[in-house]
Amino acid sequence: MTDRHLLSGPEPDPARDAGHPDPPERVGFFTDTSVCIGCKACEVACKEWNAIPEDGMPLSGMSYDNTQGLGASTWRHVAFIEQKVPAPDGRTELSLIDGTPTAPEQPQAPDDMRWLMSSDVCKHCTHAACLDVCPTGSLFRTEFGTVVVQEDICNGCGYCVPACPYGVIEQRQHDGRAFKCTMCYDRLGAGQEPACAKACPTESIQFGPLDELRERAALRVGQLHEQGVEQAHLYGHDPHDGVGGDGAFFLLLDKPEVYGLPPDPVVATRDLPAMWKHAGTAALSLAGSIALAFVLAGRTKEGR
């Protein structure tokens, strides 16, 4: 293999590898959570543009977050994390959900609370497990390098759901089919940016060619480090990670787990060759054991 890794690892041009002869530049999102103000304009714009049905109206008790997570009818999700600074023992204290906060060792000033807000979305992975395992070809790689579900093809087998290492795609109840962010494939085709990026008032969600976004993100991290925000780091930007890099990556201010993101996501197809080898071994063992059984049975028969 040269620089094309079709199952896992860096893959510079997924759209071309998917069969688009002359694809445009790969596009993506850079979500800079350091300027997110939690207005949820992205959630609303996404719902409006894509005509997504309501996803329930519960009061979650999770700060201002009643959306709770990405799903079949939630393609943008703004996470709200209320943290005390510094978090005890280097860990983040998430105490608001159960109402029994661990007692701070010393009384803390009222202004030492910090907010982390982050707009989460489908990562449009370079190696998208959902796409790889889809048995109908409903999920496909677009010419923009994004990953989209064709709703008229999906037969609701649900295989993509546990395959996604980020917990993004989901089957919609009472419909049966799987749904997720399309990065507004219709808008991209018309030369428009996705609805969420368009609606974001602070440019926390930035849309553009992926290479350009990666450069911009690196500059932004450097800028934040200069300003003393040491914990700022990028997430999902690295083409050498377990999914070959994300089409939607993030600037985070704490560990990925705090935002509900997996620290080290891996595409399921990385283990595909090993899996098929095991399956082959199992099949051969079965055939061998049965053949042996008949051979031995034949011998006893002759013996009698």
Added chain:
Amino acid sequence: MTRTRQRRGEQVMVPRAEFESYYGRPIIHAPSWAARDIAGYFFLGGLAGAGSVLAAGAHLTGRPRTATAMKVSSLAAVSLSAAALIHDLGKPGRFANMLRVFKPTSPMSMGSWVLSAYGPAAGAAALSAVTGRLPRAGPPQLRGPRCSGRCWPHTPPSLPPTLPFPPGTALTENFPTCSRRLRRPPPRGWH
């Protein structure tokens, strides 16, 4: 990291990872499969496949009753297996969409293809075994070795003097006596 299993007398170097997440929510979505459907699909599919291999062995070693029983049970198992898979789909009417693409990266795609190819074959084998019809249509592997010796003189002159196909792909229409040898004993009054 899950590899924190401790060997006897050895200290774990890295402390066990504590699960941490956004308000304790799981990071990936749980599968939406109904346990009975998908477990049933796998179990019955495996049962059918293994049964067919047993049927082939029984057929080859001259145990026609066992072979017939295994063929029939395999047909029943593979039918239920397919039914379970289709029942689990969010849109069962779209099962055929599984056959739009052939994707080795998707074990479910391969499973659907195996099911679609093997299911009808199992059905044909079972029907043939039960009715005694079309005995020559069975899996050719099971015929080749038995036929090649005795049937050879009956090969029509139009065929080359050596077998044009490896044993296992033979067109047994050319071997008329074979068919009778392998056929189940005809019922009384048959002729």
